[in-house]
Amino acid sequence: GQNIDQPTEMTATEGAIVQINCTYQTSGFNGLFWYQQHAGEAPTFLSYNVLDGLEEKGRFSSFLSRSKGYSYLLLKELQMKDSASYLCAPLAAGNKLTFGGGTRVLVKP
Amino acid sequence: DADVTQTPRNRITKTGKRIMLECSQTKGHDRMYWYRQDPGLGLRLIYYSFDVKDINKGEISDGYSVSRQAQAKFSLSLESAIPNQTALYFCATSDPTVGQGDNEQFFGPGTRLTVL
Numbered sequence: 001g002q003n004i005d006q007p008t009e010m011t012a013t014e015g016a017i018v019q020i021n022c023t024y025q026t027s028g029f030n031g032l033f034w035y036q037q038h039a040g041e042a043p044t045f046l047s048y049n050v051l052d053g054l055e056e057k058g059r060f061s062s063f064l065s066r067s068k069g070y071s072y073l074l075l076k077e078l079q080m081k082d083s084a085s086y087l088c089a090p091l092a093a094g095n096k097l098t099f100g101g102g103t104r105v106l107v108k109p
Numbered sequence: 110d111a112d113v114t115q116t117p118r119n120r121i122t123k124t125g126k127r128i129m130l131e132c133s134q135t136k137g138h139d140r141m142y143w144y145r146q147d148p149g150l151g152l153r154l155i156y157y158s159f160d161v162k163d164i165n166k167g168e169i170s171d172g173y174s175v176s177r178q179a180q181a182k183f184s185l186s187l188e189s190a191i192p193n194q195t196a197l198y199f200c201a202t203s204d205p206t207v208g209q210g211d212n213e214q215f216f217g218p219g220t221r222l223t224v225l
Contacts, residue, residue, distance in 0.1 A: 042199060042216035087151060095205065097214060099152040
């Protein structure tokens, strides 16, 4: 089965950095996605890691360690619009995406 | 125009009623999915279809059925709605040959369903 663990909520100040950790256990592994979801809206793609290491894309970076079943999403230079939920989603065997409960990030002025 | 559309966007119904949620896509993707989202529980997969002749149960298929009428259309039915099916429902599509990864999913805007 699948087990995904990420913090429920985090609060940070505008301009700061926040790191959202995710640990997972899946039946097979074909990569890990991070999605952003603003309240009441559809999730949108942020990043995809299939190999170990750090993938950087502007203010957002995502890290993966397959041996540890661990990933994190790093948000730099936080902006008010970054207030949203961030969903960790490992891709298991059979190409089935499984979503964590999401981490709600609140950015304060 | 949106690539993945869902109708209706909001629906209030009563216990025991049959409800159909529809999803259409213009992305030309073969794979389509139905999820429900409840506060604190994330997105949970109800059913998925990798092509028109392929239908698979997801994590929480009990109480739901689906129909893949065409590559572009995937409908979700609640045969006899019950209050604990009150949730936000998302349709998604994917194609392993496009996007940022093998299975990046593209979501519709969601349907908010309330069962009284």
